[in-house]
Amino acid sequence: MQSESTQQSHERRNMRLGIIGAGALAQAFTVRALSAGHTVTISSSHRTDSLDATAHSLGVGVRAGTKYEAADADVVLLAVPYRNAPLALADLGDWGGRTLIDATNDFSQSTPPFPGVPSSSEVIAEMAHGAHVIKAFNTTPARVLASDPRPSEGYRRVIVMSGDDVPSKGALRSLLGQMGFAPVDLGGLAEAARLQQLPGGLLAGLDLFVRDWGTEVQRVRR
Structure with a gap:
């Protein structure tokens, strides 16, 4: 478990962020991370000229690397299709308490799993x-x-x-705030992740906004 001092150090300094993946979600995350002054390593299963070109197009502060280099960052985003996650995470060893953001969705399921059945994030x-x-x-x-x-x-x-680790969520809340977002913590993986899961989660696909000066959350039509 990360200590309070570790969380505070995340809040004070620019972070090394890694992304396992280089598609549209990875690139969107990178744009927002760069706007907050962080550096990003994007990766794919094989280092290619196309990956280098993508990194170059995203701007200064982005580099192309292997999944091993991306996974060595302070905070790592998993941005591959859920079906590819086992291969993407294979051979990465023990994470040693580092944060892995799971942005995958298990589209093989028509509804979120019943209580007692592991969520995709679990x-x-x-x-x-x-x-x-x-x-x-x-x-x-x-x-x-x-x-x-x-x-x-x-x-x-x-x-x-x-998520289940409170200090890690605190550090991610700080990162999201730097990126301009309003983070909302739903709770632990076992239950709260079901609210987010696509398809079927109650919050899946909603574009929500919060007033900076209050707590009102509004649903916005696309």
Whole structure:
């Protein structure tokens, strides 16, 4: 478990962020991370000229790397299709308490699992031994995440999240705030992740905003 001092150090300094994946979601996350002054390593199963070109197009502060280099970052985003997660997470060893953001969705299921049946994020946590897994960034399309999280004065786009490690969630809340989002912690993976899960989760696909000066959350039509 991360200590309070570790969480505070995340809040004070620019972070090294890694992404296992390089598609639309990975690129949207990178845009927002760069706007907050962080550095990002994107990755794919094989280092290619196309990956290098994608990193170059995203701007200064982004580099292309292997999944092993991406997974060595302070905070790592898993941005591959759920069916590809076992291969993407294979051979990465023990995570040593680092944070893994699970942005996957298990589209093989028509509804969220019943209580007592592991959520997709709990399955991801079993694959990533020693990682503090937080479910986030899976409920909103990449094109929306890449856009300004403050589309009108006084409002910020909500990013919902769930996880079991409180200090790790605190550090991610700080990161999301730096990126311009309004983080909302739903609770632990066993129950809260079901609210986010696509398909069928109550919050899946909603584009929510919160007033900066209050607690009112509004649903916005796309």
